[in-house]
Amino acid sequence: MTHQPTRRAVVIGAASAGTLAAAPFLIVRPAAATPETMKAAIHKLIGESPVSKGKVTLDIPPLVENGNTIATSVAVESPMTAKDYVKAIHIFNEKNPQPDAISVYLGPRAGRAAFSTRIRLADSQTVTAIAEMSDGSLWSDSVEVIVTIAACLEYN
Amino acid sequence: MARTLINVPQKAKRGQVVEIKTLISHIMETGYRRNETGVAIPRDIINSFVCTYNGEEIFRAKLYPAIAANPFITFFTVATETGTLEFKWTDDKGNVETGTAKITVE
Numbered sequence A: 001m002t003h004q005p006t007r008r009a010v011v012i013g014a015a016s017a018g019t020l021a022a023a024p025f026l027i028v029r030p031a032a033a034t035p036e037t038m039k040a041a042i043h044k045l046i047g048e049s050p051v052s053k054g055k056v057t058l059d060i061p062p063l064v065e066n067g068n069t070i071a072t073s074v075a076v077e078s079p080m081t082a083k084d085y086v087k088a089i090h091i092f093n094e095k096n097p098q099p100d101a102i103s104v105y106l107g108p109r110a111g112r113a114a115f116s117t118r119i120r121l122a123d124s125q126t127v128t129a130i131a132e133m134s135d136g137s138l139w140s141d142s143v144e145v146i147v148t149i150a151a152c153l154e155y156n
Numbered sequence B: 001m002a003r004t005l006i007n008v009p010q011k012a013k014r015g016q017v018v019e020i021k022t023l024i025s026h027i028m029e030t031g032y033r034r035n036e037t038g039v040a041i042p043r044d045i046i047n048s049f050v051c052t053y054n055g056e057e058i059f060r061a062k063l064y065p066a067i068a069a070n071p072f073i074t075f076f077t078v079a080t081e082t083g084t085l086e087f088k089w090t091d092d093k094g095n096v097e098t099g100t101a102k103i104t105v106e
Helices: A007-025 A033-045
Strands: A052-055 A056-059 A062-064 A070-076 A086-093 A102-107 A114-119 A125-133 A138-149 B006-009 B017-024 B046-053 B056-063 B072-078 B083-091 B095-104
Touching: A033 A086, A033 A102, A033 A125, A056 A125, A056 A138, A062 B017, A070 A086, A070 A125, A102 A114, A125 B095, B006 B083, B006 B095, B017 B046, B017 B083, B017 B095, B046 B072, B056 B072, B056 B095
Parallel strands: A052 A138, A062 A138
Antiparallel strands: A056 A070, A070 A114, A086 A102, A086 A125, A102 B056, A114 B072, A125 A138, B006 B017, B017 B072, B046 B056, B046 B083, B083 B095
């Protein structure tokens, strides 16, 4: 008499096959930026020069519900004259897949060193704005942001 | 390619700092998302925005995937002379969208 698979064996077999089949559909998250990669990105963009706190005001809500659009603005104290002006403003983040968010380049004709936009954040994290002055000095401001619905990770 | 909204004051006094607001409709696909079958959706974002005032560049931005869909950017400029402001957005596919706005300086 040939061996017939028992009912129990069939059920166990089906269950484990199901587990294996399901495995490839696990969510694979993209490698996130870290505070270290943010520092590396900052160094890549502006060099190793020291960055001082101050002069920059990063205006971003500390608690956001939806990480897909966060109104963000940056203002820098500067007379914006031909001799003393803001050359560039950068926004960096710690935990999005990529540490850079935006870089803007302006000149004395701006009149006021400020801009605003809307950014995405994938997680609760610290956002940093750095301003490059015409004399080469660097100033920054950081804000800790709590995000309840993260951007970037949802399926469409 | 896309619809744009540009807001520039029609009139300004010479030397006055004016605010410029711009909005463009664009998906800003990050390149980090996957569709239902697990295939990565290719990145498609606006990567560059430039504003010129009578031909002279006054503002430039480099955008990354962290900018929300339908990029909204506001900035300032000094109203120096009557003329035209030109706006140019470029996306990853090489599509270019332009817009203009006139300003009268008294």
